[in-house]
Amino acid sequence: GQQLNQSPQSMFIQEGEDVSMNCTSSSIFNTWLWYKQDPGEGPVLLIALYKAGELTSNGRLTAQFGITRKDSFLNISASIPSDVGIYFCGKKTSYDKVIFGPGTSLSVIP
Amino acid sequence: KAGVTQTPRYLIKTRGQQVTLSCSPISGHRSVSWYQQTPGQGLQFLFEYFSETQRNKGNFPGRFSGRQFSNSRSEMNVSTLELGDSALYLCASRLSGDEQFFGPGTRLTVL
Numbered sequence: 001g002q003q004l005n006q007s008p009q010s011m012f013i014q015e016g017e018d019v020s021m022n023c024t025s026s027s028i029f030n031t032w033l034w035y036k037q038d039p040g041e042g043p044v045l046l047i048a049l050y051k052a053g054e055l056t057s058n059g060r061l062t063a064q065f066g067i068t069r070k071d072s073f074l075n076i077s078a079s080i081p082s083d084v085g086i087y088f089c090g091k092k093t094s095y096d097k098v099i100f101g102p103g104t105s106l107s108v109i110p
Numbered sequence: 111k112a113g114v115t116q117t118p119r120y121l122i123k124t125r126g127q128q129v130t131l132s133c134s135p136i137s138g139h140r141s142v143s144w145y146q147q148t149p150g151q152g153l154q155f156l157f158e159y160f161s162e163t164q165r166n167k168g169n170f171p172g173r174f175s176g177r178q179f180s181n182s183r184s185e186m187n188v189s190t191l192e193l194g195d196s197a198l199y200l201c202a203s204r205l206s207g208d209e210q211f212f213g214p215g216t217r218l219t220v221l
Contacts, residue, residue, distance in 0.1 A: 033208060042114070042200050042212025043153070088153065095165045096143045096204055100153035 004101035006089055012107045019076040021104040023089030032072040033090040033098065034063050043088060047074070079108050112136065114203050114213035122219045128189040131216045135182050135203030142184040143210060144176060147198040156199075159184055188218075196220045 005024045013019055023032070031050055035043035047058050049065035049072060056063055062075045076083055086103040093099060115134045123129050135142050143166075144156040155168040159178035176186040182203075188195055196219050202210035 031208065041214055042202070044212070045209045048208045092208055095160070096141050096158045096202070096210060097155045097166045097168070098143075098153075098210065099155070100145075102152045 004089055004091065004099060006087075006101040006104050008104060009102070010105040010107070012109060013079055015079060015081060015108050015110050017079055019079055019083070019106060020073060021087060021106075022071060022073040023101050024071045025091070026070070028069040029065075029072075029091050030069070031092050032063070032065050033092060034061075034072070034074050035088040035090060035100075037086045037088065037103075039085065046087075076106075079106075081108050081110055084108050114201055114211050116199075116201050116213040116216050118216060119214065120217045120219075122221060123191050124221050125191055125193060127191050128187065129191060129218060130185055130187045131199055131201075131218070133184045133186075133201030133203075133213060135184070135201075136205070136211055139203035139205045139211070140182050141204040142178055142182060143202045143204070144184070144186050145200045145202065146170075147200055147215070148196075153200070156186065191220045193220050 033048050034046045037043040047056050047063040052069045053067050054065040060077045086105050088103045089101040090098045117132045141160045143158040145153050147153045157176050158166040162178045173189045178184045198215040198217050200215045202212045204210045
């Protein structure tokens with residue numbers, strides 16, 4: 001099947017630090033999606049990537065589509081307490097089916 | 111504009127019972143998808159409906175079923191509940207593009 005791997009599984013960082021997480025796949029992707037899920041809520045789309053090598057920013061968030069099309073990373077700069085949550089990468093397949101990675105849990109220590 | 115709403119938010123059932131969960135998409139959204147989220151398996155796709163037709167289905171047993179009404183509201187049903195069905199069930203709606211808007215989920219506990 002189409003498995004996604006995310007690392008690290010969890011992170012504990014100090015407020016103000018930068019964060020980097022990545023997602024890898026054994027198969028080539030055409031679209032990478034990054035979501036964030038706050039406690040008690042559903043996931044929210046942060047960034048969508050469509051081209052190999054593409055670098056896209058959304059405020060303090062930056063994501064890149066790997067050149068091999070098998071990986072992507074997400075960076076968060078100057079973390080703040082509201083960045084706490086679980087970050088998922090995902091691939092959109094046919095219609096609206098999204099295959100999600102296992103997630104990276106981020107904790108920010110004030 | 112109201113977001114995706116799911117009812118009920120919490121549900122406790124016993125093994126062997128059946129359950130129906132409801133999802134109201136954002137007004138104008140015709141695509142509705144359902145996902146199951148568990149600590150062990152993560153987020154897994156259940157099925158997707160568009161204009162009352164199931165367009166895509168995940169790898170779940172036939173005990174899991176769904177439907178969509180003409181107003182785009184959707185329901186999913188799980189029959190003969192098992193302990194392993196305890197999960198957060200998320201519904202998402204989409205208008206166009208890649209962004210799916212998720213509801214807050216229904217937390218199902220099977221005892």
